[in-house]
Amino acid sequence: MEFMFYVVPAFIAVVVIVMAVKVIRRSLELKQAWSSGLTAEARCLRAYTTTRHHNDSGHITTTQHHVYEFTPRGGRPVRFDEANGPATTVEGDFVADLP
Structure with missing residues (x-):
């Protein structure tokens, strides 16, 4: 003990x-x-998770993803996916992110 x-x-x-x-x-x-x-104000369009099963160790890994969109000066919207972002960001939030 x-x-x-x-x-x-x-x-x-x-x-x-x-x-x-x-x-x-x-x-x-x-x-x-x-x-x-190189920052831009982006809006979180979607938040989702993916899971992956590791055959060698039997562990399951969960990764949280966010889909962001921002519009630069050119006027054409840019959309990108971020893995392992902050868990506090939800759909509809405005964040300062990297383009």
């Missing part, structure tokens, strides 16, 4: 580190997008 005093805090530490890495990566992506000047 003594091992629980080592396993539980180690597990919590690993979870915190993984979440911190994800937050830092996303903030660096956003910083790069804003500093490049």
